[in-house]
Structures are given as C-alpha cells and as structure tokens.
Amino acid sequence: MKPAPFEYCRPSTVAEAVEALGSSESSRILAGGQSLIPAMNFRLTDVSVIVDIRRVDGLDSVGCDAGGVTVGAAATQTRVLNDDAAAATVPGLRAALRHVGHLQIRNRGTVCGSLAHADPAAELPALAVATGAVVGVAGPDGERRIDAGDFFLGPFWTALEDNELVTEVRFPAPPDGSVTIVDEICRRAGDFAVAGLVAVVEADAGAVRSARLVGFGLGGAPTRLPTAEDALSGWAPDHPSSGLTEAVMADAAGAFDDIHATGWYRREAVAALVVRAARSALAGSEAA
Amino acid sequence: MTTIETAAEVDVEVRINGRRHRHRVPSRLLLSDYIRDVVGLTGTHVGCEHGYCGACTVMVNQDAVRSCLMLAVQADGAQVRTVEDLAPAGSESLSPMQQAFHDNHALQCGFCTAGFLMTLESVDPDQWREPERIVELLSGNLCRCTGYQNIVNAVAEAWGAYHGDGGSDDG
Numbered sequence: 025m026k027p028a029p030f031e032y033c034r035p036s037t038v039a040e041a042v043e044a045l046g047s048s049e050s051s052r053i054l055a056g057g058q059s060l061i062p063a064m065n066f067r068l069t070d071v072s073v074i075v076d077i078r079r080v081d082g083l084d085s086v087g088c089d090a091g092g093v094t095v096g097a098a099a100t101q102t103r104v105l106n107d108d109a110a111a112a113t114v115p116g117l118r119a120a121l122r123h124v125g126h127l128q129i130r131n132r133g134t135v136c137g138s139l140a141h142a143d144p145a146a147e148l149p150a151l152a153v154a155t156g157a158v159v160g161v162a163g164p165d166g167e168r169r170i171d172a173g174d175f176f177l178g179p180f181w182t183a184l185e186d187n188e189l190v191t192e193v194r195f196p197a198p199p200d201g202s203v204t205i206v207d208e209i210c211r212r213a214g215d216f217a218v219a220g221l222v223a224v225v226e227a228d229a230g231a232v233r234s235a236r237l238v239g240f241g242l243g244g245a246p247t248r249l250p251t252a253e254d255a256l257s258g259w260a261p262d263h264p265s266s267g268l269t270e271a272v273m274a275d276a277a278g279a280f281d282d283i284h285a286t287g288w289y290r291r292e293a294v295a296a297l298v299v300r301a302a303r304s305a306l307a308g309s310e311a312a
Numbered sequence: 313m314t315t316i317e318t319a320a321e322v323d324v325e326v327r328i329n330g331r332r333h334r335h336r337v338p339s340r341l342l343l344s345d346y347i348r349d350v351v352g353l354t355g356t357h358v359g360c361e362h363g364y365c366g367a368c369t370v371m372v373n374q375d376a377v378r379s380c381l382m383l384a385v386q387a388d389g390a391q392v393r394t395v396e397d398l399a400p401a402g403s404e405s406l407s408p409m410q411q412a413f414h415d416n417h418a419l420q421c422g423f424c425t426a427g428f429l430m431t432l433e434s435v436d437p438d439q440w441r442e443p444e445r446i447v448e449l450l451s452g453n454l455c456r457c458t459g460y461q462n463i464v465n466a467v468a469e470a471w472g473a474y475h476g477d478g479g480s481d482d483g
Contacts, residue, residue, distance in 0.1 A: 025361060031318035032339035032385060044316045054386075061381045062362035065342075073318050074339070076386065102375070126452025128366065128431065131375040132382065213451045 027064035027071075034076045038162050038191055041077050046164060046187045048073040053189050055098055056133035058125065059141045075189075083191065088113050092196040097137070097189065101130035114195045116155055116204035116222065120147040123206060126214045136190045139172075142245070144179040145216035147206060150240035152176075153248065154222040155204075157195045163188035176245035202226045203305040207297050208241065211284065217241040218285045219293035225305035231260040232302055237272075239294045243280030243287070251275050252298055259302055269295040322385045328353065329397035337384050344368045346384035347394060355395040355426050359454075366453035369427035370394050376434035395426035398433060408473040409433060409466070418466035420457030428453050432467060440471035 031048075035041040045051045051073035054060055063069040077083060083098040088109040095104055101121050104110055111118040117135075124130055124138070124147055138148040139159060152159070152172035159170045164187050172193075175183050184190070198204055208220030217240060224236040235256045237249040255271040272295035279290035324346070325334045333351055347356050347370065359367035361380045368379040371393040398407040406414065409432055419425045431453055432440065439445050446467045447460075455463060 026342060026345070027340040027383075029320055029338065029340050031320050032322055032383075033316050033318040034385075035316050040316045044318065047316075047318065054383075057383070057386070058363060058378075058381055061342075061383070064340075065361050065380070074383075078386065126366070127435075127449060128369055128376045128378050128452050129363065129381075131377050213448070 025065050025067060027061070028067055030064075030071050031073045032076065033073070034079055036079060036081055038080060038083070038189075041075050041080055041189060042162055042164055042187060044073065044075045045189060049186075051075060051187075053077055053137075053140070055137040056100060057137075058129050058133040059137070059143065077189065086110060090197065092194055093117060094192055094194045095135045096192050097134060099134060099136075101125075101133045101135055101138070102127070104135055105130060113197050114155065114204075116151050116198065116206060116224070117195060119204055119206040120151045120222065123147050123208055123210075123214075123217070123220075129214075136193055139175070139193055140182060140184065140190045142176055142178075142180050142182045143216065144243055144245070145218075145220070145241040147208070147217070147220060147222070147240065149176050150220065150222045150238045150246040151206065152193060152195070153246040154224050154236050154238040155195050155198060157193050159190055160192040160194065161188050162191045167191070173248075178244050181245075198224050199226055201309065203308045205301040205304055207301055207304075209293050209297070219279075219290045219297065221294055221297040221301055222246075223298065223301035223305065225256075225302060225309075227306050227309040230306060231258055231263070232256050232306065233258075235302070235305075237298060237301075239272075239276055239297075242276055242278065242290055242294065243282075244278060247276060247278070249275040249294075249298070252295075256298065256302060261303055261306065268298065272298050322388075324384050324388045326384075326387050326390055326392055328392045329394060339383065339385055341384045342380055343370070343372075343382040343384045343387050343392075344379035346387075347379060347392070350384075353394050353396050357423055357426055359423065359427075364454070365424070365427070366431065367424050367427040369430045369453065371430055371434050374434060376431045393430070393433075395429055398429060407433075409470045412466040412470035412473060413463070416462045416466035416469060418458060418463040419455075424453060424455045424457075428455070428463060432470075437471060437474045440467045440474070443468065 083096040085096040087094040105121040157172040205223045208217035239247040251271040255268045276291040279287040357367040359365035
C-alpha cells in the first residue's frame with residue numbers, strides 16, 4: 025500500500041522544524057522513516073504534515089568525548105555502528121545496533137528516531153535506560169533534557185509533548201571496567217525481540233559486584249529489574265545466589281502475552297538472559 | 313518569524329544510474345514507485361511495501377536502502393543506483409555477481425534477485441568472502457525459491473571471480 029496524501033516540508037533549522045510541527049495536529053517528524061513510513065504505507069497512522077529533519081543543520085553529528093557519546097537526531101544507525109570511537113566509549117551502542125534491523129534499515133534508520141518511536145521490543149530505548157542516557161528535546165518553549173528513565177512511558181509512548189522533537193541523545197560512558205551486554209531472543213535475525221536484556225555489569229575476583237539490568241520486549245516501556253540487580257550482586261557461576269531467577273520473574277511480572285510468546289515465556293527468557301549475561305560478563309572481565 | 317511552507321507536490325532531482333531526472337511529484341510518492349512508474353526502470357521490484365522482504369533494495373549514495381521505505385523527495389539531490397546499472401553498458405555480458413547467480417542457479421522466479429544483487433554490490437567485495445558474513449549481509453532479503461544455499465554459493469564464487477582466480481571449480 026501507499027501513504028495517504030500529506031503535506032511535506034524540509035526545514036533547515038530546529039526552530040523551523042518546531043514551527044512546522046505546530047502547523048497541524050497530526051504532524052510528524054520524519055528522520056530515517058524506517059518505522060514511520062511502513063506505518064504510513066499501511067495507513068496505520070494518520071499524518072497530515074511530514075517534517076523532514078534529515079537536512080536540519082547540525083543534527084547529523086556524532087560527538088564523542090571521554091565522558092560519553094552524543095548522537096544527533098539525523099545520524100543513522102549505520103553511522104554510529106561504524107564509529108570506532110563511539111564503540112570504544114559506549115560499547116553498548118555497537119552491541120545494541122548489531123541487533124537493530126538489517127543493513128538496509130540501519131542505513132536509513134536513526135538512533136534518536138528509535139527512541140522517539142519507543143517500540144517496546146526495540147534495543148536502543150533499553151540501552152538508553154541502562155546507561156542513564158539523557159534525551160535532548162526542542163519545542164515551542166525551548167529546549168529541555170529528559171532522563172531516559174523518565175522518557176519512556178509505555179508502548180510507543182514517550183514524555184515528548186505535542187510539537188516537541190528529539191534533537192539528540194547523550195549516552196554517558198559506563199563505569200570503567202564494566203561490561204555491557206545486549207542479548208535477545210528473536211525468531212529471525214533482525215526481527216524485533218521476543219525478549220531481550222541490556223546489562224551493564226561490574227565484576228571483580230570472579231564475582232559480580234553490581235549490575236544494572238533493563239529488559240525489553242516485555243510489552244511496555246524498557247523494564248528495570250531492580251530486585252534482580254540486588255540478587256545478582258555477589259553472584260558467581262560456582263556460587264549462584266539463590267533467588268536470581270525468581271527475582272527476574274518478579275521484576276518482569278508485567279510481561280505480556282501475544283502471538284509470539286506468553287508473558288510467562290518472556291519472563292523465563294529474560295531470566296535466562298540475565299544468567300547468560302552474568303556468565304559472559306565475568307568471562308569478559310577475566311579476559312580483560 | 314518565517315513561515316515554513318508545506319506542499320503536497322514537490323520537485324525532485326535525482327541522478328539514477330548516472331542519468332539526471334527532474335520531476336514534480338506528489339510528496340507521498342515512494343522512491344520505489346518513482347523509480348518504476350515515473351522513471352520507468354522496472355528492474356526494481358516491489359514486494360511487501362513495508363520493509364520486510366528487501367526486493368526493492370537500491371543504492372542511495374552507495375548505501376543499500378529499501379526504496380519502499382523512502383519517499384522520492386527524500387532522494388532529492390542523491391545518486392541512486394538500480395539493478396539496470398550492474399551489467400557493463402553496451403555489452404551482452406553480466407556483472408561478476410550476476411554471472412555467479414546465473415551459474416549457481418541462485419534464482420528461480422527472480423522476483424527477489426535485484427534486491428539481493430543491490431545489497432551485495434553496496435558493500436566492499438571483501439565481505440563476499442566469509443559464509444557467516446554473507447548470511448548476515450543477506451539477512452534482510454527474502455527468497456522463497458532457492459533456500460538461500462545457492463545464493464551463498466554464488467556470492468562466494470563472485471568473490472573468487474573478483475579476485476581473478478576464476479571462481480570455484482565448476483567441472
């Protein structure tokens with residue numbers, strides 16, 4: 025199918041983009057278009073004005089310093105995936121992007137677009153929550169910054185107000201010596217995950233010292249697993265702490281049923297991913 | 313405050329296979345339909361129209377993209393390459409990758425083939441070497457005829473041909 029007719033504009037500044045967004049109640053930002061255009065092709069989304077931000081000055085930048093990586097709203101996933109400095113500073117970026125779509129999708133799709141779209145099964149929102157990323161937003165009242173933990177409110181639902189757009193996201197570098205794991209269970213490479221996990225793990229002397237765990241594909245916003253984080257502290261393969269699986273199952277209690285899997289399966293899958301991530305992080309930190 | 317103008321019709325100027333095209337088109341026109349219906353290059357096939365099958369893959373500024381997930385206006389000012397450009401101009405011969413597909417029975421109905429070829433041609437030929445890398449590279453293209461193995465074989469043979477060793481022993 026084809027998109028229904030709409031009005032198109034291509035602003036060259038963020039201010040123009042904000043103004044164009046305000047010109048209609050059903051205006052939408054177009055960056056990579058890899059989620060929006062299929063939805064428009066299927067006529068699943070009602071759009072009267074498309075605001076193409078691909079050529080807004082400065083939005084396609086990827087900035088990297090010792091403290092983290094800042095990705096502009098028009099920077100493609102391929103660009104970030106191939107950026108060695110970004111991968112060295114925030115290893116989770118490359119680890120997550122490898123799971124995102126396929127080559128052709130990543131060549132157009134943007135990192136910020138994935139955050140604004142907030143698909144519950146997407147990797148990048150979970151990475152943003154796990155790393156404590158900050159989303160930069162512009163709107164009629166100026167700019168503001170939103171912690172990723174407060175940005176994702178539910179499936180396809182974010183803290184963006186009407187007429188606001190994401191301009192950049194800042195991923196802080198994880199703690200020195202930590203290992204970032206992005207793992208998922210999906211039916212086909214490149215598909216959205218049935219269940220997935222982003223884990224930032226710090227370890228010493230062969231045991232987990234602390235971990236930050238965020239599940240995705242569970243139905244709503246990226247899901248912090250706080251009880252499991254506590255249960256994982258001190259965990260080692262030969263001294264597995266009791267109750268880790270139960271802790272994950274409790275934290276992920278809201279996982280939903282759909283045609284691909286039951287909520288129960290999703291909870292068990294995330295629990296298995298947590299153990300797999302802990303083992304792999306310990307192996308990784310010993311090798312380092 | 314300037315007022316930004318919006319329009320339901322847009323001017324598009326694209327270079328496709330080295331030839332310049334200028335048209336005024338509806339803003340909602342997909343790049344795939346622009347290539348096929350406006351420019352008349354029907355080698356690019358349209359399968360699912362929601363980015364799943366990969367049949368419509370073309371190159372935009374050297375990158376493999378799904379032309380059904382791009383508006384024609386998004387390609388304004390870009391260089392586009394389609395399957396029609398792969399074989400050497402003015403000759404009956406095929407590109408090494410096309411020849412390898414032919415020799416290895418890497419297509420049956422041929423509907424998906426242009427998408428596979430454009431994905432493969434968009435990357436450094438060194439990526440045609442490792443079977444694991446080939447499989448990963450082609451994971452965004454569906455084929456319902458071949459079962460993929462002959463395609464993987466063809467890509468490996470094309471890598472050999474590219475490096476001038478004549479490809480595999482074809483007895």
